[in-house]
Amino acid sequence: MGIDRxxxxxxxxQIGPTSLGMVRIYIEGDGIDLPLDFEPEEAEEIAEELRAAAERARAASRPKKGGKGRK
Structure with missing residues (x-):
């Protein structure tokens, strides 16, 4: 499976702080039970990557402006 499939x-x-000062991203599903712990700085980098990906996805889903153009 790829990122674009x-x-x-x-x-x-679920996302939240741990008692040890880490940020935990916890993923749970069919056959999945995955706690991922990150230093706060790493979590901020992940948040920036998520925001950037959301902006790119939003831009990709917008209708193109201009249409056919003038002749």
């Missing part, structure tokens, strides 16, 4: 797999995600 659709999937029928469903999973839940």
């Amino acid at each position: 659709e999937s029928d797999t469903q999973a839940g995600i």
